[in-house]
Amino acid sequence: MAADAIQKWVDDHGYTCNIEKIALEGEGRIFERVDLLWKLLLNWMEEIRNADFILFACHSQGVPVTLMLVAKLISFGCINAARVGVCAMAGVNMGPFSEYRSRWISGSAGELFEFALPYSQVSKDYEAALKTSLDFGVRISYIGSIDDQLVSLESSLFSPVTHPYIYRAVFVDGRVHAPSFVSHLVGFALKLRNLGIPDHGLIRELSSPLAGSLYSGEGHSRLYDDEAVYRLAIEFALETSNVQGSTLDIRRSHPSSQVNPYILPFAMRGLLEEEFVRRELYDETMQLLRQFDEWKPTSKVLKDVKFRLEGIRSKL
Known part of the structure; x- marks a missing residue:
């Protein structure tokens, strides 16, 4: 699907190109997967070196694995491409929901919870790989599902990190969810993050109430079947200008x-x-107010969210 999205972008802009697809699959702990997939990538070095644009599409635990592979390719001087993009979908950047942690879960699944700890080895190695990638100019699109049952929005969007080459978006499946105040609020907060304005921890506070059902939810896997997700990552990678002197800011x-x-x-x-919100986004703020008044949540957790936000209604 990522290749189809690239082909469509190329056709829309009047270009022609040859697209080579590399499928990487592996099991095990993070570093075991990195080693295994690196050996597979060695078979494609000529194609990687000759590419004008490289897009990595990854999902869940594949997101940190992919960034570590990208950093390794950069460190060994294997990438000559003008642009490199990463479409990071529902990534376990800060681990799964902590409520699921159990002494019965171990091995590669248990290791994922270590991403929630800032000073764990996997977290430090992931952040080092992220810095290497961003310093090289890699564009990373973190895309989370609004009703992910396994990974919080804060984790899939990697909220604590800030850099101009990081773009954030939320996937809302229109077949399941009607547009509501909460989906527009999340989109509003991410718009500010993409403009370099902090969200004051709003995404973190909304992550738990928005969690999908562990038994019937499909939010964690539904987003990678939508071509618009890949298109967004391609546009961010190919249609943005370079920024000089930016550094990765991590506040965990x-x-x-x-x-x-x-x-x-x-x-x-x-x-x-925020000054920018008051000066430039007045109309959108008024729209949020109208949506807040019309919002009729049905679940207990979302009713609680509305109750807690009633206090700032006058500010809206």
Whole structure:
């Protein structure tokens, strides 16, 4: 599907190109997969060196594995492409939902929870690979599913990291979800993040209430079947200008087991009091207010979200 999206972009812009697809699959722990897939990539070095554009499409635990492979390719001087893009879908950048951690889960599955710990080895190696990739100019699109049942939005969007070459988007399946206040609020917050404006922790506070059902949810896997997801990553990789002198900013904190219900309204207030929001996004803020009034959540957790946000209604 990624190759089809590239072909469509090329056709739309009046170009012609040859597209080579490389399928990489492997099991095991993160570093075992990196070693295995690196050996497979060695068979394609000529194609990689001669490519004008390289797009890596990855999902779930494949996201940190892919960034480590990209960093390795860069370190060995294997990439000559003018542009490199990564379509990172529902990645376990900060691990799965912590509620699923259990002493019964070990091995490669248990290792994923170590991404939630800033000082774990996998986290440090992932952040080092991310820095290497961004310094090289790789464009990374972090795309999360709004009702992911396994990975929080904060994790799939890798909220603590900031860099001009990182783009964030949320996937909302129109077949399952009607447009609502909460989906527009998430989109509004991500628009600000993509403009370099902080979201004041709003995505983090919304991550838990938006979690899908572990038993019937499909949000974690539904997004990679939509061509628009790949198209977005391609456009960000090929249609953005270079930025000189930017550095990767990572602000992670240790995960807390306690939930503070008072943070959400203050996060929302901080978002709305940003100078850019008040000056440039007044109409969108008014639209959010109308959607908030019309929003009729049915689940207990989303009713609680609406109750907590009632306090800042006057600010809206």
